[in-house]
Amino acid sequence: MTYEHEALTKCDEIYKLVIENTSDYVSLIDEKGVYIYVSPSHQAMGYDPADLIGRSGVDFVHGYAGLLISKDVTSRRKEEEALRKSEEKFRILSQEFHALLDTIPDNLTLQSPDLKIQWANEGAAMSVGKSISDLIGGYCYKIWNDRSDPCDPCPVEKSFLIGKQSRAQVSTPDGRIWELRAVPIFGEDGKVSKVVEVGRNITDIKNSEKIRLENVRLSLASKAKSDFLANMSHELRTPLNSIIGFTELIKQKNAGEVNEKQMHYLENVLTSGNHLLRLINDILDISGVESGNIELALERISVAEIIDESIILIKEGASARNIALKKDLHPALEFIEADRLRLKQILFNLINNAVKFSKKGSGTVTISTRKDGDMAKFSVTDTGIGIREGDMGRLFKEFEQLDMGISRNYGGTGLGLAISKNLVELHGGKIMVDSRYGEGSTFSFLIPISSK
Numbered sequence: 001m002t003y004e005h006e007a008l009t010k011c012d013e014i015y016k017l018v019i020e021n022t023s024d025y026v027s028l029i030d031e032k033g034v035y036i037y038v039s040p041s042h043q044a045m046g047y048d049p050a051d052l053i054g055r056s057g058v059d060f061v062h063g064y065a066g067l068l069i070s071k072d073v074t075s076r077r078k079e080e081e082a083l084r085k086s087e088e089k090f091r092i093l094s095q096e097f098h099a100l101l102d103t104i105p106d107n108l109t110l111q112s113p114d115l116k117i118q119w120a121n122e123g124a125a126m127s128v129g130k131s132i133s134d135l136i137g138g139y140c141y142k143i144w145n146d147r148s149d150p151c152d153p154c155p156v157e158k159s160f161l162i163g164k165q166s167r168a169q170v171s172t173p174d175g176r177i178w179e180l181r182a183v184p185i186f187g188e189d190g191k192v193s194k195v196v197e198v199g200r201n202i203t204d205i206k207n208s209e210k211i212r213l214e215n216v217r218l219s220l221a222s223k224a225k226s227d228f229l230a231n232m233s234h235e236l237r238t239p240l241n242s243i244i245g246f247t248e249l250i251k252q253k254n255a256g257e258v259n260e261k262q263m264h265y266l267e268n269v270l271t272s273g274n275h276l277l278r279l280i281n282d283i284l285d286i287s288g289v290e291s292g293n294i295e296l297a298l299e300r301i302s303v304a305e306i307i308d309e310s311i312i313l314i315k316e317g318a319s320a321r322n323i324a325l326k327k328d329l330h331p332a333l334e335f336i337e338a339d340r341l342r343l344k345q346i347l348f349n350l351i352n353n354a355v356k357f358s359k360k361g362s363g364t365v366t367i368s369t370r371k372d373g374d375m376a377k378f379s380v381t382d383t384g385i386g387i388r389e390g391d392m393g394r395l396f397k398e399f400e401q402l403d404m405g406i407s408r409n410y411g412g413t414g415l416g417l418a419i420s421k422n423l424v425e426l427h428g429g430k431i432m433v434d435s436r437y438g439e440g441s442t443f444s445f446l447i448p449i450s451s452k
Contacts, residue, residue, distance in 0.1 A: 007379065027042070034055065106200050110195075117140065124199070159195045160195055182196070298338060309344055345423060352441070358382045376448070378447075380441070386438050386441055388439055395417055397418060
């Protein structure tokens with residue numbers, strides 16, 4: 001065998017070793033469409049490379065010439081001619097392997113014992129915005145990591161030391177994360193003479209995993225919060241109901257007479273107790289929606305009837321503030337399929353807010369209904385203080401008050417709108433708001449007329 005032939009053979013072995021350690025699918029097909037080489041990575045696709053050799057690959061890539069070596073031992077001249085052709089074939093095959101390596105997106109480098117790059121593919125050059133010639137003679141740790149010495153651990157250094165494959169994950173200064181695999185190549189003396197390093201950019205995979213884990217963490221934290229609030233709310237509601245009940249009995253003079261001052265104190269106890277009970281119930285509702293524990297009991301409901309039931313709950317408070325309550329119900333929307341209790345809760349929250357934020361002594365709150373395709377539209381319009389444009393995005397967040405002045409002047413916990421939004425969406429609808437600061441607001445929601 002000539003020196004050139006031996007060099008080409010060695011080169012072919014190196015290229016083949018590189019290809020056999022990349023995760024991409026590499027194959028060579030002759031001009032007749034028959035596989036002459038199939039990389040081991042095809043096993044991941046469920047193919048045995050040995051089974052594909054010699055089989056037709058017409059449904060895949062064409063155009064690679066095969067390799068045929070013939071030798072006639074009876075004729076020196078024929079032997080030399082065969083050898084010449086063989087060397088030419090090896091040269092062509094090496095070029096083809098080289099071309100294939102340049103199509104692989106992974107970083108492929110061949111490094112010497114001093115960790116200098118002796119060869120690199122196009123993928124390695126492109127990953128740092130350089131040419132292949134810029135990489136030859138350089139060091140990976142300087143080019144990719146901007147370091148003066150190898151990273152720790154350095155898979156190439158370890159592969160030279162132990163004579164086996166080595167893996168590592170490293171981060172580069174630009175924020176990318178690389179999975180590195182080093183494969184040793186042994187010389188005639190049995191020692192590692194070179195190492196092929198395969199680098200794959202796994203930044204997107206790692207970031208996706210971080211996002212997934214963070215979402216899991218947030219979900220577990222949210223569930224823990226909801227469970228805690230639900231348990232605490234139940235524990236608080238039981239004694240609170242008892243306080244409210246016994247206070248009502250004393251107020252009704254079932255346990256004897258009470259004077260005017262005592263009656264005033266009892267009224268304060270009941271007002272505070274009922275306010276606290278509403279807050280606890282709101283927290284239970286928020287927790288129930290977040291944990292998925294609220295199920296709708298759908299039934300056929302008269303729209304006019306549910307509006308009247310909701311107004312009755314607000315009427316006394318509206319009258320005390322001299323706020324007029326008006327209805328504008330379209331006759332086309334007579335009935336709807338919904339959860340009666342939850343629909344009334346939504347309407348109560350919106351009407352109560354409209355009354356609360358209306359201008360005392362001269363306000364008007366209008367409740368209107370319309371049919372919008374296969375959806376029912378409910379709207380509550382007030383002539384109140386309105387909402388600044390910059391505050392619109394905070395309206396439906398839990399425990400949000402737009403400013404401390406509103407909380408002091410009008411009260412509330414900031415849960416009503418958040419609960420209403422969740423209950424509307426639970427019905428398969430959406431809630432909207434239109435407001436002009438200083439003039440008033442309209443809160444509307446759409447829910448399906450018929451449940452699917």
